[in-house]
Amino acid sequence: MLWLLFIVNAAGTVYGYIWYGNQIEYTIENNPLWQVVFVPDSPTGSLFFTLALLFLLFPKAGVPSSAFIGLRSIIEALAVLTSFKYGIWAVTMIAAGAAQGDALVWQDYMLVVSHLGMALEGLLFVRFMIFGRTAAVIALMWMLLNDILDYSSDIFPWLPNVLEDDLDAIRNFTIGLSILTLLVTNLTLKFRKV
Template identity: 40%
Template sequence: MLNWFIYLLKTPFMLWSVLIINILGTVYGYIWYGYQLKETPAIFLIFVPDSPTASLFFVFVLIGFIMKKNFKLFEALAIVTLVKYGIWAVVMNILTLLETGYLPIEGYMLIFSHGAMAVQGVLYSPYYRFTIWHLVIAGVWTLHNDVIDYVFKMMPWYGSLIKYMPQIGYFTFWLSIFSIAIAYYFSVRKDRQKLSLN
């Protein structure tokens, strides 16, 4: 059953459907960050909208799949950041609910959509072809982003959670390590399952 579903993921209908969903989600994500981006110094702009940039990486991966190609660096960047920021947003929204006792409907939508982000990044891993060096670059990008967020204080605005920035920064660092490890396990190790796009 699982193998049948994995093969279904590469069908044109599924690839185009997931591509359109990710394009819409990416656009919405950049709009969501609009207020923060207006107050962000230009030098940090590329590092602030974490989740939409992760889904943008995946958009390029899906375009490659539709063309029967592997854009390897985008694949590495996509799986690491989709897993990381997918899980991160789910945790932050749950923490917001626990902290304030309330979560707007948008918060529940973010839990669902970001959880799906993390899952899709892993589901497509049998079709990735990136190497350890692509993963090293993705890892450097991801950990550097943590420095920008928590040393230069560019982390996403989450209202009442700002007072927990040191603890969230520590959690995020280890979430980055976990996401890099997930990418290695599903996409780089020699005995992993590989499937052809053709």
């Protein structure tokens, strides 16, 4: 099961970076190079989840160092929080676009299913991860930095044309979703097996 999830997430990560290809190129040509890191939101979330799965597939023998535990905790927190947030965000944007008249194509339906899967797997796998609230807050800080850069530097994921006049509401929703994601994650941490 873990290997299947690893393969699906790794393939989804590659597909996601390809899907963002034009926006990545545009950002490199029109923005400071360092901002490109903040462009592909969902694929970066699935990349973190793919890395987190490696910790489960290859448990470290012996007593891990504090540096290893810290790195693993931050990667796992980023995996859970970004998977949940960007899973919900993408589905919401597709639905909002459709509600305003954007014609849905087969890729939209595929993205809805895959992003709902991202959100769900993040919450389901919290119970097998070691990160705590401190790492979750660090992940929140990363997401809020990403949110601020997205809407101050115009590097947010390209939206359907019908949503372009809703950017203020989308920005506020995105920031609110980051905070909600931390709250949901903290709730799931209370119910996991340690």
